[in-house]
């Protein structure tokens with residue numbers, strides 16, 4: 001079994017895997033359109049985390065695919081079903097390895113579709129940034145979620161474009177500087 005990580009599964013890998021491959025899926029965009037009430041926010045003050053929204057077929061979402069050994073599949077599914085319980089469902093998509101030497105193949109993703117109870121939907125980047133900087137949940141600050149994702153994307157797929165993610169990161173850092181929560185730091189270079 002293979003699982004595709006495009007959000008926290010890229011940087012918070014709390015399950016066993018035997019192989020990982022960088023690549024992308026087509027026909028989706030990664031967006032912070034999912035409320036998080038059990039990880040990066042609370043029911044009273046939800047955070048925002050990523051899901052995938054349908055887009056043109058030439059749209060690509062880069063992430064990391066993890067190969068799960070047969071012996072671990074049941075326990076990993078049980079673990080991820082619980083971790084993603086806030087509105088995500090398992091679906092199958094075609095994964096395209098970044099390296100041309102590997103053929104595309106089907107794999108599992110966890111996707112929070114528009115009809116789940118925690119779907120937040122569209123909001124302007126500035127509004128999402130204001131929500132993120134004031135949200136903290138059982139897994140920690142919503143800020144960490146955004147910055148960890150931006151950092152891992154720059155690290156593993158520096159050529160990938162994701163204006164939504166990187167503009168949100170820049171907005172958050174600007175807000176934190178304005179609020180005196182961090183000293184002036186150089187903006188991330190994408």
Ligand SMILES: N[C@@H](CCC(=O)N[C@@H](CS)C(=O)NCC(=O)O)C(=O)O
Nearest residue numbers: 004005006007008009036039110139
């Ligand atoms: N399914 C996506 C998104 C996963 C995701 O970010 N899910 C949240 C649920 S709110 C999570 O597991 N968060 C863990 C954390 O924030 O530490 C992925 O493949 O990475």
